[in-house]
Amino acid sequence: MTQLPPQHNVPEKPSLANLEDKWGKKWVTEKTFAFDKSAPREAVYAIDTPPPTVSGALHVGHVFSYTHTDLIARFQRMSGKSVFYPIGWDDNGLPTERRVQNYFGVRCDPSLAYQANYQPEKSDSETQVAISRKNFVELCEYLTTEDEKAFEELFQTLGLSIDWDYTYQTIDEKARVVSQRAFLRNLERQEAYQAEAPTLWDVTFKTAVAQAELEDRERPGAYHRIRFKKPDNSFVEIETTRPELLPACVALVAHPDDERYKPLFGTTVKTPLFEVEVPVVAHSLADPEKGSGIAMICTFGDLTDVTWWREFNLPTRPIIGWDGRITKECPSWIESASGISLWPEIAGKTAHSAKELIANLLKDSGDLIGEIRPITHPVKFFEKGDKPLEIVTTRQWYIKNGGRDQALRKDLLGRGTELNWHPDYMKVRYQNWVEGLNGDWLISRQRFFGVPLPLWYRLDANGNPDYSQVITPNEADLPIDPQSDVPSGFIEEQRNQPNGFIGDPDVMDTWATSSLSPQIAARWELDKELFEKVFPMNLRPQSHEIIRTWLFSSVVRANSEHNSLPWTDVAISGWILDPDRKKMSKSKGNVITPMNLLQEYGSDAVRYWAAMGRPGTDTAFDTGQMKIGRRLAIKILNASKFGLTLGANSNFENITNPLDKSMLAQLTQVVENATKAFSTYDYTKALESVETFFWNFTDDYLELIKERIYGAQGEAEAESAKAALGLALSILQRLFAPFLPFVTEEVWSWWQTGSIHKKPWPKAEELHAYAENPELLADVSAVLTEVRKAKTVAQLSMRADVSQLVVICNDVFANHLKSAQKDLFAAGRVQNLEITLGDELSIKVSLV
C-alpha cells in the first residue's frame, strides 16, 4: 500500500454504508444549515418550503420534489447566500381530522363534555366513539406530533439542508396568530365579508367547500321525463336527473328563442305531485338541445340554478338539510292536500333514496313519461369527499379574490406576470384560473380542528345572533378561540345569553392559513428583523395542481397585506409517474415507502434520480436511475481515494504539464456551464454537465497520468499531476455536493476541514491560471479510445502492447499528441508513434 501523506485520512475500504446516519446527524447537531440572520438583505435567499400534509405517510413524490428544492438551496448556500430554508407541517384541517377518526375510531361531537385523561381504545367495530371537541383536538395534536417525527427523520435521511430551528406547524400558536391577524386586517380593509348565500356543501363532512376544492367525477345518473300541468290542463315535459328536487322547483326555464316554449313565457305551470305553481321564464343559458329543451330550476340542483335563481330573483325553497337529507317538516310552500299527505314518505330520506321514491310516485300518478334512461355524467364532489355536493344556503365568510371585482382581478393578473415562473409556461395556468373565477374565496369551514375565525357576535334580547354586530379581538390578544375566550367588555356568563354574545363556531379553510406560509415562516409582526430580511422570499417551490389554490391564495394575501408578491420566483415540480405513464397512485406510493428506498439505494442515489427530473416535467419512477446514482457515488469514493492516495495536493504552482492544463481547461467549461444552468433553476443540466466530465476524467485522464504520477517522467512532471489532481478533486467534489451531499461530505472530510456544504461553489477564476487548451485532452482521448478498440477487437487485455501507432492528422492535433506522448504511450502501452500530416484524421493501431 502506498504511503499516505499524513494529513490525509482515507479509509482502506471506502463505503456508502451509514453515511446518511453519520453526516445527517452531524449536520443537525452542528446546525450546519443555520440561517445567518446577520447577513445583509441582498445576500439572503429565502425559500417558502411547502408544508407537507401530516395525514399519514410521505410518498415518493415528496422525495422527488423536496430534493429539487434542496438542490437549489445548496447551490445558493455555496454561492455565498445566507439561505433561509425552514419547513412547516400542515397539520391543520380535514385530512388530520379524518385520519384521527380512522386511526382511533372516534368522531367529534361538540355537545359532549371534555373527559380528562381520555385514552382512545382501538376498536375494529364500524361504530365510532363520540368524544368532545377538546378531546378530539388533543388526539389530533397527539397524532400529528407522532407523524411529524417520522417526517423529520425521513427528511434528514434524505439530506434536506433545512434549518430545523425555524420549523412551524400550521396549527401552532404562531401560525394561528398570523392567520387570525391577517384575517382581521382583511376585515378592516373590507376585503373579508360575510354573506348568506347558496354554498357548495359536503354532506359527509357537513362543511362548506370552496370553488378551488371541487372536482368532477363520473357517476351514473338517469334522465327522468316529467310532465308539468299548464293552466289549460295540457302538459309540458321537462327532463331531469334529480327528480327528488321536484318539491324544490321554483321555475321552468327555456331559451328565449325557442319557438316551442315561447307561448309559455310569463305563464305558470304546476308541479306534479306537489301542485306548486311556478313561473316559466326565458334565459339564454337554457340549451334547446338538452333534454326536452326546457328545464326545471330548483334551489339548488347545480350552479346554473344559482345563476337563474339570482337573476330572476326567485324564491328559495330548500328541501335538503345540512345532513344531506330531505327536511322533516313539510315545507310551507307545499299547500296541496296531496303534497302534504305524501311528505311524510320522503321526509328524512337521503337524496339518493328520495330520488327512487319520487320516481315511483310519479310513475303511479302518470306524470313520469316513458322509461327512465340511465346515463353517466360528471358530478361535482369535494375533492376529499365521498358523496356528491349539495348546494345549501348558509351564512359564510369570504375573502375578495377578484372573482367579483375587475380591478382586483387585474391587479392579481399583474402579479402573475411579475412573478418569475420556472418553467415559464406554467404562468398560463395561473392566468386561466384567475380569469375564470366566478366568485370570491369562501374561507369559513364548519369543522373542529383548524384556526378559529377570531370573531364573536352580539345576541339580541331574544338570544338570537345579530351577525351585523361583529365583535373582534385586539391583535395583541391573538390567538384567540371564541368558544373559550371572552370578548372585551363581556364576561363568560354572558355567553349564549340574551343581550350577550356568541363565539363564531367555524374555523378557517386550510388554505386561509397555508396562503400565509411565507408570513408564518418569516414570523410576520412577531420578529421584525427576521421578516425584513426574508420577505418577500425568493422561491416558492410547489407542484402544478395547486397553482389555483396555494399559489393563487398566497398571492392574494400578500397583495392585499403587503402590496407585493410573496416571493420573486416559483419553481413548479412535476409528478412521479408509474412506468405505465399514469400518475403514481397513493396505494402504489405506499408500497414503495421512501424510507425503504433510501435504505436500499442510498440517499445520494435517490437524490440523483430526482435531480434527473427536470423542473416542471413529470418523471417516471425508475429504480434504474437510482442504481446509476449509486454507481456514481461509489465512483466518487474510489476516484477520490485514488487521487488522494497518489498524493493529490494544493501546490497549484506546480501545474505545468500541458495535459494537466488541458483537463483543467475542460473543467473550467464545466464550472461555467453548471453555474449558468443552476442559476436558471436547471439543476438537471448542471448535473449532466458535471457527470459527463467526471466519467471522462476517470476513464481517460486518470488512466493517462497513472504512470507519470508515480514518477516515471521525473519529479516535476509528477508534481504537476498531483497538483492538477488536487485542484480537480476539490472542484469536482464541490460541483457534486448539492446533488450527492453525503458522499461528497465523506470524501471532503478525508482531506479538508469543515463541511463541504459551506464551501464556495467553484468559480472559473479558481482555474484560469492553470487552464489551457481543452482540445488537447480531447484529441489524446480520441487516440486512446482507438487503441483500446483495437485491443478489444483483437480480444486482448488492455495491457497488451501496441508496437506501432500511425496517425494522420493536422498539425494542431499532431502537436497535441506530441506534448502528451509519454502519457499516451504509458496508458496505451504504445511503443512507437508515427505522425503524418494530412486533412483526414486516421488512426491505425498495430498490435504486437
Add this chain to the structure above:
RNA sequence: GGGCCUAUAGCUCAGUUGGUUAGAGCACUGCCCUUACAAGGCAGGUGUCGGGGGUUCGAGUCCCUCUGGGCCCACCA
C-alpha cells in the same frame, strides 16, 4: 368546447438563436482480474426525429394541419 404541455433508439430522455454524418444513459452483446473501483473497466449495433404540407441554400428545431398521450378549466336540466 377553451387553454397548456408532449410525441426523437427496445426503455428513460438530451438536442441552445435553424447549420457537417441526430446524441447520452439504461438494456443487450462481446472482451478484459488493468496495483481506485468486478457493486468494476473497455468496446460494439440500434433511428421513415408521430403523419402530411409549407418557409428556407439548409428543418428534429420555425409556420400550418391532422393524429396519439397527459394535465387544467368550462359544460352538468
